[in-house]
Amino acid sequence: MDDDVLKRVRKDWDERARENALYHIVNSSKDWKNRDFYRSGEISVANDIMPKMHRICGESRSLLDLTTLEIGCGVGRMTGMLGRIFGHVTAVDVSKETIDHARANLADLANVTVILGDGATLSAVPDGSHDFAFSFIVFQHIPSTEVIASYCREVRRVLRPGSPFKFQVNGVVWDRQETPPEYLDGGVLS
Numbered sequence: 001m002d003d004d005v006l007k008r009v010r011k012d013w014d015e016r017a018r019e020n021a022l023y024h025i026v027n028s029s030k031d032w033k034n035r036d037f038y039r040s041g042e043i044s045v046a047n048d049i050m051p052k053m054h055r056i057c058g059e060s061r062s063l064l065d066l067t068t069l070e071i072g073c074g075v076g077r078m079t080g081m082l083g084r085i086f087g088h089v090t091a092v093d094v095s096k097e098t099i100d101h102a103r104a105n106l107a108d109l110a111n112v113t114v115i116l117g118d119g120a121t122l123s124a125v126p127d128g129s130h131d132f133a134f135s136f137i138v139f140q141h142i143p144s145t146e147v148i149a150s151y152c153r154e155v156r157r158v159l160r161p162g163s164p165f166k167f168q169v170n171g172v173v174w175d176r177q178e179t180p181p182e183y184l185d186g187g188v189l190s
Contacts (some may be wrong), residue, residue: 005144006119010094013141017097018080025098025137038105041077045085048136048166055164056132063087066131069122069158071151071167072095072138073114075101082134083109090130094119120147122154130158134168 016024022032043138064087073079073091083139089112106112133155155165
């Protein structure tokens with residue numbers, strides 16, 4: 001793993017968080033009102049996680065019995081909503097600045113654990129401890145496929161067998177049950 005890349009990513013996100021964390025997390029507004037920013041996280045959870053609940057829960061499990069991992073929690077934009085629907089949420093981010101905001105923002109949720117990660121592993125998360133993993137608008141900011149691959153290996157380690165990992169890397173939506181998009185990065189998929 002390239003430690004310089006990890007240090008650069010951490011430094012970059014710490015600086016962004018000090019400058020304007022909400023804007024750098026969701027850049028559709030430079031002047032977010034907290035209520036609107038966190039509401040956008042609730043909407044993202046409703047759009048990106050709730051429709052797939054049958055895959056996450058299976059046939060017989062309740063959401064309140066499930067442990068969820070969020071990679072790249074930032075200041076907790078989506079984490080708060082995840083904490084209201086899942087039994088426990090482990091939220092990880094590489095930036096100490098955003099983690100400090102997340103801890104303050106999520107302090108009233110006893111079922112949320114916020115962890116400052118190293119930017120490539122989930123070393124503080126035990127093997128086979130989670131039922132679902134999620135990462136949204138995070139991996140596209142990591143300038144190393146080696147780091148992304150490391151996160152994927154780590155997620156496999158921390159998920160219970162058969163548990164899903166939903167993540168996004170470039171904004172293209174593709175349900176594995178459907179035909180993949182025709183073009184990716186300007187090339188035709190075969």
